[in-house]
Amino acid sequence: xxxxxxxxxxxxxxxxxxxxxxxxxxxxxxxxxxxxxxxxxxxxxxxxxxxxxxxxxxxxxxxxxxxxxxxxxxxxxxxxxxxxxxxxxxxxxxxxxxxxxxxxxxxxxxxxxxxxxxxxxxxxxxxxxxxxxxxxxxxxxxxxxxxxxxxxxxxxxxxxxx
Numbered sequence: 001x002x003x004x005x006x007x008x009x010x011x012x013x014x015x016x017x018x019x020x021x022x023x024x025x026x027x028x029x030x031x032x033x034x035x036x037x038x039x040x041x042x043x044x045x046x047x048x049x050x051x052x053x054x055x056x057x058x059x060x061x062x063x064x065x066x067x068x069x070x071x072x073x074x075x076x077x078x079x080x081x082x083x084x085x086x087x088x089x090x091x092x093x094x095x096x097x098x099x100x101x102x103x104x105x106x107x108x109x110x111x112x113x114x115x116x117x118x119x120x121x122x123x124x125x126x127x128x129x130x131x132x133x134x135x136x137x138x139x140x141x142x143x144x145x146x147x148x149x150x151x152x153x154x155x156x157x158x159x160x161x162x
Contacts, residue, residue: 041117041159042067048115049074050102050148051122053081060119061089069094075111076122077101102144109151117159120148 042064049057052074064072073096076082082097089095100107102122112118123141124130130137151157 038067042069044068044070045116046070046114047072047117047119048112049119049121050076050108051120052076053078053085054121056121057119058085058088060121061095065089065092065094071096073098073111073115075100075102075108101140102147103139105147105151108147109154112151112155112157115155115157118148118152118157120145122148 047064047069049060049072051057052061052072053076057074057076061072061074071094074082074085075098076085077099079099082099086097098111100111102108102120122144124133124137
């Protein structure tokens with residue numbers, strides 16, 4: 001059974017560098033740039049970007065569109081950001097906007113059906129606000145991330161970027 005773990009590297013000037021860190025059954029971790037293999041990795045694949053309307057999600061989308069994915073689902077709870085996202089990317093028929101929250105396991109799991117690759121960029125990140133909203137932070141950043149992990153397993157997602 002082959003499983004690959006994909007991590008995001010740096011986001012610089014809207015370029016995404018993707019690194020494959022674990023190779024099947026090799027005890028030593030190897031890191032190398034997959035830019036030459038991105039077509040093979042993303043072409044004709046169904047990709048879900050959680051937190052897709054945020055800065056990182058928009059950068060991932062812009063990069064993925066270069067590799068002709070079958071579909072990109074942008075998953076975010078903020079309809080205003082979805083509106084702004086659509087203005088930026090236009091009416092691309094490969095992009096589907098879905099309003100949803102990673103706290104809602106059922107909605108997340110339904111959206112994740114038939115997905116090949118998941119990028120998890122959904123989080124609450126403003127520490128100054130989260131200091132007084134700890135429970136909300138836990139619900140989104142911890143429980144929401146567990147929902148992402150469990151939904152990936154339930155839906156047999158081959159590649160995850162958490």
